[in-house]
Amino acid sequence: MIKEREYRKRRKKIAKKLLNNSVVLLTSAKPKVRSNDTNYPYRQDSNFYYLTGFKEDNASLVFTKSGNKVKTILFVQKKDRQEELWNGKRLGEIEAKKRFLVDEIRVSSSLKESLEELCKDKENLYFDFSIEAPKIKKSLKRSFIAHYDISLLIKKMRLIKSKAEIKLIKKAIKITKKAHHSAMKFNKCTKGENELLAKIEYIFKKNGAYSDAYTSIVACGDSANTLHYIANNKDLKAKELILIDAGCEYEYYASDITRTIPTDGKFTKAQRELYELLLDTQEQVIKMIKPNILRSELQKKAEILLVDGMIKLGIMRGKREKLIKKLKHKKYYPHGIGHWMGLDVHDAAPYLDADKKEIALRKNMLLTIEPGIYISKDDKSVPKRFRGIGIRIEDDILVTKNSHKNLSAGIAKSVKEIEAKSYTCNSNL
Numbered sequence: 277m278i279k280e281r282e283y284r285k286r287r288k289k290i291a292k293k294l295l296n297n298s299v300v301l302l303t304s305a306k307p308k309v310r311s312n313d314t315n316y317p318y319r320q321d322s323n324f325y326y327l328t329g330f331k332e333d334n335a336s337l338v339f340t341k342s343g344n345k346v347k348t349i350l351f352v353q354k355k356d357r358q359e360e361l362w363n364g365k366r367l368g369e370i371e372a373k374k375r376f377l378v379d380e381i382r383v384s385s386s387l388k389e390s391l392e393e394l395c396k397d398k399e400n401l402y403f404d405f406s407i408e409a410p411k412i413k414k415s416l417k418r419s420f421i422a423h424y425d426i427s428l429l430i431k432k433m434r435l436i437k438s439k440a441e442i443k444l445i446k447k448a449i450k451i452t453k454k455a456h457h458s459a460m461k462f463n464k465c466t467k468g469e470n471e472l473l474a475k476i477e478y479i480f481k482k483n484g485a486y487s488d489a490y491t492s493i494v495a496c497g498d499s500a501n502t503l504h505y506i507a508n509n510k511d512l513k514a515k516e517l518i519l520i521d522a523g524c525e526y527e528y529y530a531s532d533i534t535r536t537i538p539t540d541g542k543f544t545k546a547q548r549e550l551y552e553l554l555l556d557t558q559e560q561v562i563k564m565i566k567p568n569i570l571r572s573e574l575q576k577k578a579e580i581l582l583v584d585g586m587i588k589l590g591i592m593r594g595k596r597e598k599l600i601k602k603l604k605h606k607k608y609y610p611h612g613i614g615h616w617m618g619l620d621v622h623d624a625a626p627y628l629d630a631d632k633k634e635i636a637l638r639k640n641m642l643l644t645i646e647p648g649i650y651i652s653k654d655d656k657s658v659p660k661r662f663r664g665i666g667i668r669i670e671d672d673i674l675v676t677k678n679s680h681k682n683l684s685a686g687i688a689k690s691v692k693e694i695e696a697k698s699y700t701c702n703s704n705l
């Protein structure tokens with residue numbers, strides 16, 4: 277768990293970056309309607325959560341800054357017996373005062389009039405442009421000299437993970453590891469992609485991760501060549517590979533893991549050749565990770581290794597430099613090498629600095645490394661034995677002082693490890 281002191285430390289850090297004579301308004305995520313009077317499960321906005329650790333809806337965080345004086349006020353929902361009967365317990369302002377290390381707690385219903393008072397004499401208004409712009413401008417009667425996007429400051433802070441954050445991510449990965457190992461074990465006695473997915477989600481929930489960090493992908497055979505295949509509803513077929521991209525969210529922190537496993541528990545020769553090329557690529561890229569390396573260098577390395585390998589296997593023809601220059605490899609490896617991960621699976625931290633230069637890796641940044649090879653079943657330019665194979669291998673990597681740590685290294689990945697996990701059962705596919 278992240279302690280209240282840590283949230284206060286984050287708020288103090290943000291406050292230091294604010295201009296004098298400022299007000300900051302951050303609001304909780306709005307509930308999303310699924311249909312009629314039924315909502316999707318509520319999830320707090322990641323930036324709001326980062327500064328408060330508060331999971332309730334209809335809440336706001338306000339900072340005021342004049343000179344060196346900063347005041348933080350958290351607005352929370354009033355206790356309401358009727359509302360709580362239907363929608364669950366609320367903390368309420370009395371308990372909120374005990375818990376949060378903010379200067380003041382007020383009730384959400386007073387936000388509008390409070391803002392009029394708090395904004396008096398202030399010149400600068402900070403808020404999250406992506407969610408609040410039109411509403412804020414309308415609701416505040418007075419105008420400010422300048423508006424700033426507070427989310428940019430928060431997202432930048434989110435690049436570097438604290439000890440407590442890393443601990444939660446490790447826990448999420450630990451649960452996800454169990455889920456992937458269960459899929460490896462039961463692949464032979466599972467009928468459909470949906471059934472395998474259910475096994476994975478069962479493990480997530482059973483272990484206290486009540487949500488996935490993104491919609492899982494369980495894609496057998498050619499389905500894996502649709503990058504965002506989330507239908508997960510086809511039967512598993514013998515002698516095919518299953519690409520499983522699934523990671524749970526634990527206490528708001530993501531894990532993001534992909535493994536590709538054979539339906540029969542054993543790779544065919546062609547599958548193995550492609551798999552080992554990709555695995556070697558992924559491992560070599562991971563080896564490069566240390567402070568000051570750029571993501572684009574990792575991308576380049578992956579492209580070189582994959583193109584060399586694909587030329588060797590007769591999938592691509594020509595000279596490596598020319599093929600890469602003409603982006604020919606994009607047909608088989610169309611996506612990036614990886615992304616930041618944290619409160620969001622694709623963590624909303626920036627990739628470029630203020631000068632539009634690429635941000636280099638630093639200690640306690642966390643990113644995924646996930647090269648892939650996708651060969652459509654209809655691609656006549658590729659030797660037949662490789663058609664209809666899609667493979668991705670993805671791990672979650674923490675940048676350390678001089679090197680890196682693969683936080684998901686414990687999840688079976690080599691051909692030998694994956695084949696050894698497969699459980700023998702009598703049910704035919």
Ligand SMILES: [Mn+2]
Nearest residue numbers: 532644646670
């Ligand atoms: Mn990913």
